Amino acid sequence: MLSSSETLLATAYLGNQHYYARLLGGNCRIDLYEHYLKQSYRNRCDILSGNGVMSLVVPVHNRASVKTPVRDIRIDNSKRWQHRHWQALVSAYRNSPYFFHYEERFAPFYERSYTYLVDLNLALQELLLHLLGYTGTVPLTDRYEEEVDPRNDWRVGISPKKRLERPDPAFTPPAYYQVFSERFEFVPDLSVVDLLFCEGPASADWLRRAYRP
Numbered sequence: 001m002l003s004s005s006e007t008l009l010a011t012a013y014l015g016n017q018h019y020y021a022r023l024l025g026g027n028c029r030i031d032l033y034e035h036y037l038k039q040s041y042r043n044r045c046d047i048l049s050g051n052g053v054m055s056l057v058v059p060v061h062n063r064a065s066v067k068t069p070v071r072d073i074r075i076d077n078s079k080r081w082q083h084r085h086w087q088a089l090v091s092a093y094r095n096s097p098y099f100f101h102y103e104e105r106f107a108p109f110y111e112r113s114y115t116y117l118v119d120l121n122l123a124l125q126e127l128l129l130h131l132l133g134y135t136g137t138v139p140l141t142d143r144y145e146e147e148v149d150p151r152n153d154w155r156v157g158i159s160p161k162k163r164l165e166r167p168d169p170a171f172t173p174p175a176y177y178q179v180f181s182e183r184f185e186f187v188p189d190l191s192v193v194d195l196l197f198c199e200g201p202a203s204a205d206w207l208r209r210a211y212r213p
Contacts, residue, residue: 008141008148010034010155011070011121013058014045014128018171019158020192021211023125024134024204032071032118033144034155036060041160042070043117045191048178049092053187055160056085060117069144073117086110089193096179098200102131106193128192132204173210 007028012019019041022028036042043058059076075081086107093099105127114120125138157166175186176199195203 004149004152006152008145008153008155009158010037010040010042011118012041012045012125012158013043013117013121014056014124014191014193015041016046016158017173017189017192017195017207017210018168020128020132021171021207022154023129023138024132024207025211025213026136029139029141030122031141031145031155033069033141035067035144036070036073037156039161040156041158042121043073044160045193046160047089047092047191048180048184048187048194049088050180050183052184053190054088054092056088057081058085058117058120071116071118075114075117075120077113082110082113093179093193093197096197099197101200102196105131128196131196132192132207133201134204170213171211174206176206 005027007022007025009019009022009028009030011030011032015023043060045056046053047056048054059079059081061074061076089106090099090103109120109124109127114123129138154166156164157168159165173188175188176195178184178186178194178198192203192207195206199206
């Protein structure tokens with residue numbers, strides 16, 4: 001059961017920096033029983049490519065019901081999405097300071113086939129938290145959480161959709177050098193891999209500075 005002080009998050013594919021700043025802040029729980037929401041960070045992330053912000057979307061099978069729990073969502077592996085995602089990551093970050101340090105850790109996720117979206121997301125999350133030096137565990141819900149304090153419910157508020165995105169005064173991301181900084185102004189709150197490939201071991205400290213609850 002969710003405590004009154006816990007933050008409730010959705011599952012996320014290579015979640016954004018706001019998401020990981022909250023995870024590193026601790027006292028979070030991930031809801032695997034919530035209803036799947038299309039066009040969300042549950043199956044997409046944003047990276048910075050040579051042409052600007054690029055969204056990488058994990059294709060999923062059509063749902064039988066709009067109330068399908070996210071834990072039951074299956075990946076559509078007929079789309080060869082893994083090849084496209086990996087090529088996009090390599091193209092965007094091969095010239096970043098730390099991509100070559102982490103490349104071998106991420107590559108297997110784009111060679112192995114996953115059936116369920118949450119299995120992919122949680123496996124990537126485990127790697128990302130390890131690389132960020134987080135030694136705790138992030139608990140999962142065992143049921144759909146309906147009665148949640150709105151202040152602690154970020155399942156929808158961390159969103160790529162401006163109409164759903166919820167301002168968070170506790171999260172103020174400072175600028176860092178991005179791969180294509182000579183072409184674009186600083187782009188905040190991309191996938192945490194943008195930060196990791198650019199800042200490496202300093203990423204955890206950056207996330208802690210960015211999030212001041």
